[in-house]
Amino acid sequence: MYVKTINERFGDVCARRIPEVPQLLNYEYMIKNLKYNKQNSYRVPVGIDYDSVELNYLDFMKMQLISITGRDGSGKTNLVKVIFHYLRQGMFDFPVKAYIVDDYQKRLSSLKASGIVEKYTVDYNEFEPILEEINAELKERLELLMDSGMEALQNKPLLFAVIKNSNLYSANGISKNAIDMLKDILKNYRQLKVCFLFSDVENAPVAYGASELLKLLKDSKNTFVFEDLSNLKFTEVAINYIRQYRKEIELGDSYFITEKGVQKQKIIYGTDEEI
Secondary structure (H helix, E strand, O other): OHHHHHHHHHOOOOOOOOOOOOOOOOHHHHHHHOOOOOOOOOEEEEEEEOOOOOEEEEEOOOOOEEEEEEOOOOOHHHHHHHHHHHHHHOOOOOOEEEEEEOOOOOOOHHHHHHOOEEEEEOOHHHHHHHHHHHHHHHHHHHHHHHHHOHHHHOOOOEEEEEEOOHHHHOOOOOOHHHHHHHHHHHHHOOOOOEEEEEEEEOOOOOOOOOOHHHHHHHHHOOEEEEOOHHHOOOOOOOHHHHHHOOOOOOOOEEEEEEOOEEEEEEEOOOOOOOO
């Protein structure tokens, strides 16, 4: 009798769902459980945080240099494609001009059809001309900024360079002039809508004789790690994070290391439509 009375009184009331990290985080799950809305800025979702069980975002208005390292087959390329997908969603209100330096496996070749790719190549020697093109456009933007203020840059596209070619990470992969230009861009053009993403960085110690590019990436501290922290060699993390995250990662898991610390997240898999 008591159960019947309670059911009659509270029949339409359901227990609140306990937040959890799903085995597979896809677009359908985000819409249904995380109340995600269509992209409306340069702040794009990349995964769900294991601690807060909320979406993690990359804000390309604030982040100029990103690296990705980890084991093969762990989801590094998927992350790049997810980023492109959500940038593409808002391309009419938040334009993007992307450059891709792929390797000969051409795993990013499908992104050529995204509508936001200015140049796609598998020749790592093309990176320096791309860098020069970006640098020239940023110089023009700086002059525009000084003459007319930030509003003049509102309709300018995000300049987004993605490098997935290990030849550039070798000691002779990039010239001193190019690395100096890259450093100058990161130092002086931070607010002018530009970002460089370097994927497939080898998870190996950055030795004294390593390339200046690898040293720059290590020092930037904006690194996605598709590997157990106990096996991380490319950069260092505090021992307390290694103790906190002792459990081995699963497919689709990643750590994001910044100056603020370490976040463990489940990366979004695939997209709601094929690029």
